[in-house]
Amino acid sequence: MRREKVERHLTYRMDTLSSSAIDMANEVYTQCCGLNVRELRVLRLVDDNPGITFSDLAAETRFERSLTSRLLSKLIKDGLLRRAIGKDDARQFNLHTTAKGRGMCAKVARIAGELEEHFLAPLTAAERDALDSCIRKLTEWVDGGGREKIAQLVPKTRRGSASKT
Numbered sequence: 001m002r003r004e005k006v007e008r009h010l011t012y013r014m015d016t017l018s019s020s021a022i023d024m025a026n027e028v029y030t031q032c033c034g035l036n037v038r039e040l041r042v043l044r045l046v047d048d049n050p051g052i053t054f055s056d057l058a059a060e061t062r063f064e065r066s067l068t069s070r071l072l073s074k075l076i077k078d079g080l081l082r083r084a085i086g087k088d089d090a091r092q093f094n095l096h097t098t099a100k101g102r103g104m105c106a107k108v109a110r111i112a113g114e115l116e117e118h119f120l121a122p123l124t125a126a127e128r129d130a131l132d133s134c135i136r137k138l139t140e141w142v143d144g145g146g147r148e149k150i151a152q153l154v155p156k157t158r159r160g161s162a163s164k165t
Contacts, residue, residue: 025115032111033104038063040108042071042098046081047105051094053086080104 007013026036035043038061045060046052051062058068071094075081080101086092097105120128 021119028111028115033108039071043075043080043101044094044105046104047097050096053094079099096144
C-alpha cells in the first residue's frame with residue numbers, strides 16, 4: 001500500500017507511533033499485571049491525585065466519560081480503587097487507591113521504566129532530551145491556546161457562523 005503522502009503529515013505519524021507503542025505496552029502490561037494501558041492510566045492518575053473526582057479524572061485521562069466510567073467500575077470491582085462520598089460535596093465521589101492498588105502502581109512503575117528504556121533505546125541521550133523538550137513544548141502550546149489559533153484556519157462558515165448569501 002502506498003502511504004508516502006499521508007506519512008508526511010505530523011498528526012498521522014504521531015498517531016501511528018502512539019498506537020504502535022500502546023499496543024506493545026498493552027501486551028506487556030496485560031501479561032504482567034492483568035490490566036491494559038487505559039486501565040493503568042486511570043489507576044495511576046487516581047494514585048497520583050488522591051481524592052480526585054470523576055469529572056476531573058475524565059478530563060485528565062482525555063477519555064470519553066462513558067469509557068472512563070467503565071474503566072473506573074472495573075478497577076473498583078478488582079479492588080484497586082475505592083469511592084468515598086465527598087467531604088465538601090456529598091453529591092460527588094472522591095476516588096482513592098486501595099493498598100492493593102498502590103501495590104499495583106509500584107509494580108507498574110518498575111515495568112514502565114523498563115518499557116520506556118526499550119522504546120527510547122534507538123535515541124542518544126541528547127535526542128531523548130530533545131524529544132522530551134519538543135513534546136513538552138508542543139503540549140504546552142496546544143493546551144495553552146494553540147487550539148484557538150488552529151481553529152482560525154477553519155472557514156467562518158464551518159465554525160458555526162452564519163454565512164451571508
